[in-house]
Amino acid sequence: xxxxxxxxxxxxxxxxxxxxxxxxxxxxxxxxxxxxxxxxxxxxxxxxxxxxxxxxxxxxxxxxxxxxxxxxxxxxxxxxxxxxxxxxxxxxxxxxxxxxxxxxxxxxxxxxxxxxxxxxxxxxxxxxxxxxxxxxxxxxxxxxxxxxxxxxxxxxxxxxxxxxxxxxxxxxxxxxxxxxxxxxxxxxxxxxxxxxxxxxxxxxxxxxxxxxxxxxxxxxxxxxxxxxxxxxxxxxxxxxxxx
Numbered sequence: 001x002x003x004x005x006x007x008x009x010x011x012x013x014x015x016x017x018x019x020x021x022x023x024x025x026x027x028x029x030x031x032x033x034x035x036x037x038x039x040x041x042x043x044x045x046x047x048x049x050x051x052x053x054x055x056x057x058x059x060x061x062x063x064x065x066x067x068x069x070x071x072x073x074x075x076x077x078x079x080x081x082x083x084x085x086x087x088x089x090x091x092x093x094x095x096x097x098x099x100x101x102x103x104x105x106x107x108x109x110x111x112x113x114x115x116x117x118x119x120x121x122x123x124x125x126x127x128x129x130x131x132x133x134x135x136x137x138x139x140x141x142x143x144x145x146x147x148x149x150x151x152x153x154x155x156x157x158x159x160x161x162x163x164x165x166x167x168x169x170x171x172x173x174x175x176x177x178x179x180x181x182x183x184x185x186x187x188x189x190x191x192x193x194x195x196x197x198x199x200x201x202x203x204x205x206x207x208x209x210x211x212x213x214x215x216x217x218x219x220x221x222x223x224x225x226x227x228x229x230x231x232x233x234x235x236x237x238x239x240x241x242x243x
Contacts, residue, residue: 007205
């Protein structure tokens with residue numbers, strides 16, 4: 001439980017860090033990108049939500065029609081989670097060139113930047129690596145997300161699908177944002193997964209806090225830069241010593 005709560009702490013501390021002097025100028029661009037993409041996704045989801053929900057509920061046999069009133073809020077939550085996780089992936093890919101310098105600035109603020117991240121050439125290289133890493137993460141996630149989507153069309157199993165998706169989404173979000181500080185230290189995707197699996201509960205706690213924040217209006221607009229800052233603090237305090 002302490003590890004789970006510590007994951008929540010790191011994300012909340014990221015909100016304060018992103019507004020610190022010397023950091024906000026790096027957090028500003030991910031924040032702007034976040035708002036633009038979130039607005040576009042929100043408009044699309046608003047017009048397609050009811051159609052998609054009715055299609056999913058149409059798989060119920062007629063004699064179970066009364067379950068519609070129970071499953072509707074569950075499916076609504078599930079679709080919201082899928083929407084926000086998809087949004088996080090797309091926003092992360094677009095903002096990747098800005099998130100790596102943001103993680104570097106946070107690590108400088110914490111006074112823990114090593115020689116591996118010092119200088120402009122390594123930083124430029126880390127920006128390019130972060131874009132490639134985003135593509136690798138998207139492939140990793142898609143290969144697992146597509147089978148999980150089938151849970152929504154299996155009767156009775158689909159009741160548990162939103163909860164399974166939440167855990168999967170929490171893990172995905174931790175991978176998404178922990179990549180930036182770890183990538184700045186030239187850790188590849190396989191190495192990053194190894195670190196996160198060593199502290200699985202801590203990692204899930206961090207991802208769960210990000211997922212819950214994505215569901216809160218206004219706060220969800222701050223999630224991306226705050227999560228990058230929080231993941232960097234988590235890297236410094238929990239992982240960097242063993243890297």
